[in-house]
Amino acid sequence: DIVMTQSPDFLAVSLGERATINCKSSQTVLDSSTKKNSLAWYQQRAGQPPTLLIYWASTRESGVPDRFSGSGSGTDFTLTISSLQAEDVAVYYCQQFYSSPQTFGQGTRLEIK
Amino acid sequence: QMQMVQSGPEVKKPGTSVKVSCKASGFTFSSSAVQWVRQARGQRLEWIGGIVIGSGKTDYAQKFQERVSITRDMSTNTAHLNLSSLRSDDTAVYYCASGYFYSHTWGQGTLVTVSS
Numbered sequence: 001d002i003v004m005t006q007s008p009d010f011l012a013v014s015l016g017e018r019a020t021i022n023c024k025s026s027q028t029v030l031d032s033s034t035k036k037n038s039l040a041w042y043q044q045r046a047g048q049p050p051t052l053l054i055y056w057a058s059t060r061e062s063g064v065p066d067r068f069s070g071s072g073s074g075t076d077f078t079l080t081i082s083s084l085q086a087e088d089v090a091v092y093y094c095q096q097f098y099s100s101p102q103t104f105g106q107g108t109r110l111e112i113k
Numbered sequence: 114q115m116q117m118v119q120s121g122p123e124v125k126k127p128g129t130s131v132k133v134s135c136k137a138s139g140f141t142f143s144s145s146a147v148q149w150v151r152q153a154r155g156q157r158l159e160w161i162g163g164i165v166i167g168s169g170k171t172d173y174a175q176k177f178q179e180r181v182s183i184t185r186d187m188s189t190n191t192a193h194l195n196l197s198s199l200r201s202d203d204t205a206v207y208y209c210a211s212g213y214f215y216s217h218t219w220g221q222g223t224l225v226t227v228s229s
Contacts, residue, residue, distance in 0.1 A: 040215035042158075049208055049219035050158065061217070093158055097214035101174040102148075104158040 002026050002096050006105035012113040019081040021108045023094035028074045031098065038098035041070055041079045044107075045090045053092075054079065086112065115139040117147075117209050117220035124226045130197040133223045135209030142190040143167050146213040149183060149194045151205040152222075159205075164192060165213070199227045 003026040013019040029038045037057035042050035052061045054070035057077055067082040081088055089112060094105040120134040135147065148163040162173035164183045171183050182195040192209055207223045210216030 038214065049210075049222050050216075051219070052215060052217055055215040095158070095215065100172055101176075102160045102214070104160070106157045 001101055002029065002099060002103050004094055004096055004103050004105040006092075006094060006108050008108060009106065010109045010111070012111045013081075013084045014113045015086065016083050017113075019084050019088070019110055021079045021092050021094075021110070023072075023077045023079070023105050025075045025077075025096055025098075029096045029098035030074050037073050037077070038096055039070075039072070039077050040095045040097065041068075042093045042095065043088075043090045044093065050093065081110075084110075084112070115211065115218040117211060117218055119207075119209060119220040119223045122224040122226070124228065125199050127200055127227055127229055129199055130195060131199060131225050133194045133196075133207050133209075133225065135192045135194075135220050137190045137192070137211065140211065140218075143187055145211050147183075147185070147192040148210045148212065148216055149192075149207065150210060150216075151207045153202070153205040156205075158208075161194065161196075161207075163213075166192070196225075199225075201227050203227050 005024050007022045039057040041054040044050040053064050053068050058070045069080050071078050091107045091109050093107050116138045118136045123131050125131050146165045149161040150158050162183050164171045166185050180197045185192045204227045209220040211218045
């Protein structure tokens with residue numbers, strides 16, 4: 001199974017500042033034929049199901065604010081929130097869907113400093 | 114509006130089985146796939162398995178292979194998760210989610226508690 005490891009586990013950022021969350025996979029999730037990275041990011045607010053933010057590593061889901069962006073390739077990926085808003089307090093997960101079983105990172109808890 | 118509505122909470126004894134249902138609306142169910150993911154308190158999301166609705170083809174995580182069954186009923190736009198031989202460490206919130214790979218729409222979650 002591909003192991004997904006996120007860093008940091010906990011992050012506190014001031015309102016309006018940038019938040020950066022990293023995700024590393026134990027093996028590549030880049031499909032050499034399609035040149036797509038099979039990596040998604042989810043936001044989970046307290047007591048709620050996850051919601052999809054980003055897929056194919058950098059494609060923003062419809063309706064997701066453009067302050068959220070995804071980057072990276074191969075085994076190293078980043079979720080960036082350019083200007084933190086109060087409603088962004090949540091746990092963020094990366095997920096690989098390159099191979100079965102799909103697997104998730106352990107989560108990064110983001111709070112306001 | 115795409116929506117997945119799950120059945121209510123369950124309390125089960127060890128060794129028994131549970132069935133969780135997930136009714137889809139707002140999209141073409143027969144052209145979709147449904148994944149099942151669980152989350153124990155304070156833990157990461159864990160994929161259990163999925164089903165391609167049109168073909169009925171399933172894929173399960175090896176960890177659950179011997180005691181899980183995912184089915185669908187296209188007449189009612191509903192997917193079902195059956196998990197047998199329950200143990201205390203199966204206590205978790207179980208989610209259904211639409212999508213072949215990444216999941217666009219998630220159900221509200223069903224708490225399954227396994228306790229003697």
